[in-house]
Amino acid sequence: MIKMPPLQFAETNGIRMGFYEAGPKTDTPPVVLCHGWPELAFSWRHQIKSLGEAGIRVIAPDQRGYGATDRPEPVEAYDMEHLTGDLVGLLDHLKIDKAIFVGHDWGGFVVWQMPLRHPSRVAGVVGVNTPHWDRAPMDPIALFRQRFGDHMYIVQFQDPAREPDRIFGSRVEQTFDAFMRKPVARPPGTPEEQPIAGVGASARLNLAFPQMIANYDAKHDPRTPILSAEEKQVFVDTFTKTGFTGGINWYRNFTRNWERSAGLDHHVKVPSLMIMAENDAVLPPSAADGMERLVPDLEKYLVKDSGHWTQQEKPDEVSAKLIEWRRKRFG
Structure with missing residues (x-):
């Protein structure tokens, strides 16, 4: 398993933030890697190593x-002002003027907001994987409900009783077993939705992740795991300790x-x-x-034969593209 650099801490925006750093401190502008859900800085382990070794x-x-x-306890402590403010505070702590922000999944929504709020x-x-969109014409939760129904995971996450938090939190290993796999290769022209073994079609099509996890059995899943046993243990140990509520509050x-x-x-x-993934x-x-x-x-780049966890599924290709683009655009 790739070793992470030493864990460091920054006081930023009213919280203490853990972070990892590699590469020469003299290099500018630095690259800040922002993970998604349910992930960690550890999701970028391959890129931290590759970019650091490339002198970035x-x-x-x-x-x-x-x-x-x-x-933090309050739900509104996880709004976009706080999430972007945390990254500004991290730059302040490290005495960095400007950075390149890279975001996957939810981290992508945050990094596209950075130039709008903190240019x-x-x-x-x-x-x-996460594109930049204009502001939605109506409340996004109403849109999700309209398009996917009440079982769509983001709609379920609004539940004040926090049932999804409990389902994931009581099945941490199952959660990472089910999520962190390569999608089944699909013939050209078939829909983009991916089947997950042991889960009914309606749960899949509605993106009903809590029910998927509740009914999941790894023994019947033909998909290839992305993580080694040791890597999976890092996620399992961490989320066993922290639970999932912090991330779901986003x-x-x-x-x-x-x-x-x-x-x-909304112009960037x-x-x-x-960076797009063919099979996400x-x-x-x-x-x-x-x-x-x-x-x-804007430059667009397609990673072929990758599902949603692109920087972990195709680490060398993602790292090489980041290094190439960073050098081309910033020297």
């Missing part, structure tokens, strides 16, 4: 609610974030890269169609 300064935090970082601190943005701010972004200009005015069922490459309207200085 790289920083990967456990974000608010995750891993070694604080998990003076952003040199460039890279979305991994989803509980969809409506608040939407309401509070009403006056925001920095060099940007969009939740964030397919087609989700990035038309991004150029909001992100004029």
Whole structure:
């Protein structure tokens, strides 16, 4: 297993944030890697090593609610102001003027917000699977409910009784067994939704992840795991300790974030890269169609034969692209 650099801590934005760093401190602009759900800075272990060895300064935090970082109690402490403010505070702690922000999954939503909210601190943005969209025409939770129904996982995550938190928290190993796998290869022309063994079609199509996990049995899953046993243990041990509520609270701010972004200009005015994964069922490459309207200085790159966990499924390809783009655009 790849060893992580030593864990360090920063006081930022009212919390203590754990982070990892590699590469020469003199390198600018540094690259900040922002993970998604249910992940950790550890999800970037391959990129931390590759970028650091390539002479690029790289920083990967456990974000608010995750891993070694604080998990405040109030739900609204996980809104977009807080999540972007944490990253600004991390730069302040490290005395960094500007950085390139790279985000996967939920981390992608956060990094695309950085140049909108903190333009003076952003040199460039890279979305991994997560595209940049304009503000939704209506409350996103209402949109998800309309399109996918009440069982769609993001709609379920709004449950004040926190039943999804309990399901994941009582089945931590099952959760990572089920999620962290390569998708089944699909013949050309078939839908992008991926089957998950032992789960009914309605649960799959509605993205009903809590029910999927509750009924999941790894013995009947033909898909290939992405993580070694040792790597999986890192996630299992960490989430056994922290639970899932911190990360799920990010989803509980969809409506608040939407309401509070009403006056925001959604154009991204920095060099940007969009890395797409061919077989991502939740964030397919087609989700990035038309991004150029909001992100004029955009390069797109498709990772073939990868599902959702792109930086862990195709680590060498993702690292090589990040290094190549960073050198091309920033020297």
